[in-house]
Amino acid sequence: MSESHAKLGFLRSYVFSTDHKVIGIQYGITALLFLFFGLCLMMMMRWQLAYPGEAIPIIGGLLGETLVDDGAMLPSFYNSLGAMHGTIMVFMGIVPLAVGAFGNYIVPLQIGAPDMAFPRLNMASYQAFVIGGLVMLSSFFLPGGAASSGWTSYAPLSVTATTGQTFWLIGMIFLIASSLLGAINFIVTIIHLRAEGLTFFRLPFFIWSQLVTAFLLLLAFPPLQVAAIFQLMDRLADTSFFMPTGLVSGGDPVAAVGGGSPLLWQHLFWFLAHPEVYVLILPGMGIVAEVIANNSRKPLWGYRPMVYSLLFLGFMSFCVWAHHMYMTGMGTTMSTFFQITTMIISIPSVIILTCLVISLWGASIRFPVPMLFALAFLPMFGIGGLTGLPLGLAAPDAHFHDTYYVIGHFHYVVAPGTIFAMFAGIYHWYPKVTGRQMNVPLGKLHFWLSFVFMNGIFMPMMFEGMAGVSRRLFDPTVYEIGAAVHGLTTMSSWSAWLLALSQIPFIINFFMSMRKKERAEENPWQATTLEWATSTPPPHGNFVEPPVVYSGPYEYSVPGASSDFSPQFIKQES
Amino acid sequence: MNDPQYGWWLPPDVSVHGADIDFMINAIHWFMLALFIFWGGFIVYCLIRFRARPGHVAIYRDIEAKWNRWLEIGVAVAETVVLVVFAMPVWAKIKDDLPLAPEQDAMVVRVVAEQFKWLFHYPGRDGTFGKTGPEFYADDNPAGLDFDDEAGWDDITVRGFHFPVDRPVIARLTAKDVIHSFKIPVMRITQDVVPGMEITIWFQAKETGRFQVGCAQLCGLGHYEMKANLVIESKEDFQKWLDEEHEALGLDE
Secondary structure, rough: OOOHHHHOHHEEEEEEEOHHHHHHHHHHHHHHHHHHHHHHHHHHHHHHHOOOOOOOOOOHHHHOOEEEEEEEEOHHHHHHHHHHHHHHHHHHHHHHHHHHHHHHHHHHHOOOOOOOOOOHHHHHHHHHHHHHHHHHHHHHOOOOOOOOOOOOOOOOOOOOOHHHHHHHHHHHHHHHHHHHHHHHHHHHHHHHHEEEEOOHHOOOOOHHHHHHHHHHHHHHHHHHHHHHHHHHHHHOOOOOOOOOOOOEOOOOOOOOOOOHHHHHHHHHHHHHHHHHHHHHHHHHHHHHHHHHHHOOOOOOOHHHHHHHHHHHHHHHHOOOHHHHHHHHOOOOHHHHHHHHHHHHHHHHHHHHHHHHHHHHOOOOOOOOOOHHHHHHHHHHHHHHHHHHHHOOHHHHHHHHHHHHHHHHHHHHHHHHHHHHHHHHHHHHHHHHOOOOOOOHHHHHHHHHHHHHHHHHHHHHHHHHHHHEEEEEOOOOOOOOOHHHHHHHHHHHHHHHHHHHOOOHHHHHHHHHHHHOOOOOOOOOOOOHHHHHHHOOOOOOOOOOOOOOOOOOOEEEEOOOOOOOEEOOOOOOOO | OOOOOOOOOOHHHHHHHHHHHHHHHHHHHHHHHHHHHHHHHHHHEEEEEEEOOOOOOOOOOOOOOOOHHHHHHHHHHHHHHHHHHHHHHHHHHHHHHHOOOOOOOEEEEEEEEEEEEEEEEEOOOOOOOOOHHHOOEEEOOOOOEEOOOHHHHEEEEEEOOOEOOOOOOEEEEEOOOOOOOEEHHHEEEEEEEOOOEEEEEEEOOOOOEEEEEOOOOOOOOOHHHOOOOEEEHHHHHHHHHHHHHHHOOOOOO
16 A cells, blocks of 8 residues: 555545545536436426416526527427436436435445455546546537436437437446446445455345446446447438338428337336346335344344345346336237236245345334434335336336336336435435534434425326326317316426525535534444445554454344444454 | 326226226235335345444455345246236237227227327218228328218317217228327327328227317427317217217218
8 A cells, every 4th residue: 555655646635536535526516517417407497287288487588599488498408307317316316315325325335345346447436437427517508408318318309309319328338338437346345355255145225225236327328328339320421220111291301311210229228227226226125124234232133134135136137128018019928928027026025125124123112313314215216106007017017108107117116216315325324424513403304305205206106107298298278188187287397496595405415414513423324334444534544554354244122232332343242 | 177087096997997007006016015015125224234333343254145036036927927917918908909899889980190180080871981091181081081982971080089988999090191199198109100001999988078189299389289079879869969970071962
């Protein structure tokens, strides 16, 4: 660790750093900014949905005339907002936060490693992410606006769309490259750099979740990378990977050679995008498991079944992609296969959730802010998972497909699910990163307001979908059904704006707490895992002495021990 | 504008196959609600009973729980039942049992999707569709009929969808430009329409009424406006409508 003592300049320390902690913080800040940006896009969409055709207040006059007409949103802008909200939240917000930020910062610390296995690869991964993000953002300034074919970019619509789609594809190629570099790094780090004594079944559940996530990214993203390049060729080089013969647009034949298949894109896309769903949720589950074990002051119930379920979940996530495509004209043989695999994959999720819930039995539960978010994750993810059941079966899907029910379902998984888990992680590890504790009353205010308004947004969507309102409609009231349930739409919109306001206590808390004089304790949560074995915040190189692990990850309330936690890194007197 | 027939739960169902779907949807939601209340109740109970307080110590030893095994097995069994008893047979009936036999007297219609309109193409009195192809598309020939083919002279192409009640309808769906999705909520139908493919579906209505056909797959700027009127009418009214459309063609003169 000799180079760790050399004095590095500002650029090498904070911008082009190879230290996993700095990269983790860079990822975290960038991803939080993208999440906030994605939230802003959504708030504009919610205005159009609640008050179709009315001028957008405050910012309506500031937007260019290609986007708004007299301050009222145009359909092209609405479609761009929809596509970019999805893309930004998934690929530039949640994944970089869950994997890039939490993974980078916590994984080496929790396994007792001095850094990631490939620090320069790690830096390259962050840089590719920033380039991809900037390409995506710049597309808003193109003539014709940003990509507008949905985050799914179904061909042929996407192939014939405006230049924004080309930028979307180039941006995706960078973002995918970033994830692949990160995934390799996590796999090698977790397998090779574990501290002495840290066997696989002594790994915290969070590490397991990151390991499985890394494999998903590594195996699922290349097909989309290929598909993105194919689509780019279709757009720029007049190939016809996804363009069938005989297309006519507006009465004129489309200049494509033909012979391609639009469904090929969907298969390649969903072959990534279903495992991607688990990429979004597994790190969240890992954080929730850490926080629940710590605050219930007892070992996780069923740690091994949870790990086996996680591995099985990772494997099965590659076998269910076509359940997004039941309505494409798929035959009964195919749909039977995918209905069966979809029902099977629900079982390991049920097991993990059940284990987390049973872990509360016989516990001694504390309620700090991270625990509130972790506990709220359980029923919220529960709703998201349960509503997947009717969608996973082809016959009910004939009613629910592409309705607001689908939007409600996956947002329950990702928004009050994953994002709550992310908040739990931020409140839990903030003292590790900054050496300061976050303010508790502000944290509780943030939690309760977010909890109420998250449900206020997504529960009405379930009923809209039940009524049969289609998604991605610029103005759902043009349909009789949409007009009949318009009150639900308005309720969602107001909840969304109030949810955004509810983040103000968090933003204040996040920045003000850094400036606190009072330092946090070295191990403020009385936790057992390795990230608390070093000083807070950790020095360059993480550990002064390489830590040695003597026990499992969650040795809380061991009978006869001197305190209610027995850290992994301290040898217990027997 | 509020339409009393639409509300917070499933819309009315006028299809023959929809009852099975609705039964599944309702049953699954009861099952979900039961699970959610059980789990939620358990969590709340734990949070109260096992809250940290002076003198209360967590139990280190694994609690012996057998009931969770039963819960997980119960969920698996319930899913298997739903899958094998309902989902597969219902879906197979909807997809595979095309009413092709002459005695079933199915009506055949072509549905052509384009940005941002639906077109409904009826074979006319001869019961035969004229030859069509993308090379014939024109503003006054949206169905792409080859006018050299006599079979197409009496074909009817309209923007509103009419079909008779109590008679199976076979719809052959094609798209000209991008992917659309043929959605009729009251008929419990969603079917993507993919360019380059012809997809055949069938359905049968059990009640008459006036509803809407919509597009459920993002297809561009006008996607939100891509709807058509749907008239499900008695056999007599449907025949009368067909006759009127034939007269409008001017072939009888």
